[in-house]
Amino acid sequence: MSEIFEQIDCGVNVQSIIETDDCRVMRLSDSSGDGTMTLYQVFPGVFLMYNDFHMKQCVSGFQTDLELLCIDHCREGRIEQEAGKGAYSYLAAGDLRVDRRINHSGQVTFPLCHYHGISIGFHMKVAAKEIPAYMKGFSIDLYELQKKYCSDPIPFVIPGEPAIEHIFSELYTVPLKIKKEYFRIKVLELLLYLDALELSGHTEERPYFFKGQVEKIKAIQAFLTEDLTKTYTLEELSERFDIALTPLKNCFKAVYGTPIFTYMRTYRMNYAAALLKSDKNMKVAEIAGIVGYDSPSKFASAFHQVMGKTPLEYRKSFV
CATH class of the missing domain: 1.10.10.60 (Homeodomain-like)
Incomplete structure (x- = not known):
């Protein structure tokens, strides 16, 4: 389905269970429960993934050499991941996280035993060319966005606010027959939002706990x-x-x-x-x-x- 995931090792506990031309469903199984990841290719080099986990914890075997920019929205639940050097960060309901998937392997914990949300991923080399080719005049520079939000190896978290809720809430109720085109519109809207966002006043210092x-x-x-x-x-x-x-x-x-x-x-x-x-x-x-x-x-x-x-x-x- 997505050429991105042909170059990503998701780990031995992740299996592909359904695949079509534009959709792949993967299951993650662990002793504490399981989860599903439903992926759609939006543009070449761009995927949108629905995440639904009912488990206490799992081990992520995620590995890739690709240069990525990933955006995660938490709809319900909570996720805990190591942010490097023995510190842990948390993504809560309504939050938006932007990162490069540098620290995405290892122990992942769901403190409330469930997590539901959306991830949007960009293979930088491909997406930076394909999005402008599809949308003539679209001037957002993915590399500038990456520099804006990912200068620090620790993931950048934007706390929940109405604009984020507006963009993502509609993605959870998209009619099947318009999914592909609607995904494209919402991805472009999200990129415009992140490009225009003034970081001062829209972020909060969240302590990392050891x-x-x-x-x-x-x-x-x-x-x-x-x-x-x-x-x-x-x-x-x-x-x-x-x-x-x-x-x-x-x-x-x-x-x-x-x-x-x-x-x-x-x-x-x-x-x-x-x-x-x-x-x-x-x-x-x-x-x-x-x-x-x-x-x-x-x-x-x-x-x-x-x-x-x-x-x-x-x-x-x-x-």
Whole structure:
């Protein structure tokens, strides 16, 4: 399908399962789950890929000698990748990332156990010639864009904003019969946006957290979710895991997307929702106790805030 992927080694855990003249579907399988990558060739040297992963982590065997420029949009979930020298970066829902795929191999983690988004890739040598040939008068210089966003080996992240949402939201609902031409229009629109964007005021400094910190945060998450009947203060967690309060709070939010207490409330309610659905004979008060609530009324209120329904309404919706 795409000549780009004939020159890229995606790793032994990636297999091509369907291929047509303009589309390829690949599956990534790992012990924690699997994912699919659906690729379309947009122009010669340009691909658009839908990413859908339901897994906790995987190993990326990505290798290539091609000079690439890649743009990733996260629609849902969260992705963690090593940014070099033992530091980790995060792409959150709504974010846009621009990089050259220099640090794209190794361990990849999905802290929320799922990730959905779009990647657009440019083989620089081919795309820089083919896009202007297709679109007469299109003056965007891919090499200038690469210089603008990729002067640092660490991926460049633009936090979610309305213009990015506008460009990508329509790509998730494209009618099949107009896909190819619509992809071309949206790729050109994205390049125009990135070319015109004034970086000052449209980016934010996001700290990169080092391996030791991230490992402690993941140990804290595992500890907190092991027994939902117990609760701990930040001070207790800080002392138990030997991490200062400020990096504890900042790193947890970077890894999991929300502060600790917000994360745990959502985790408890999702766990309760699974019990309400799977065991119709279990009483609501019993489920409330399992997820750490002595008061069924407080549990019902928290459940409604997170799930949008009372526990009984939620259970009845699956009858």
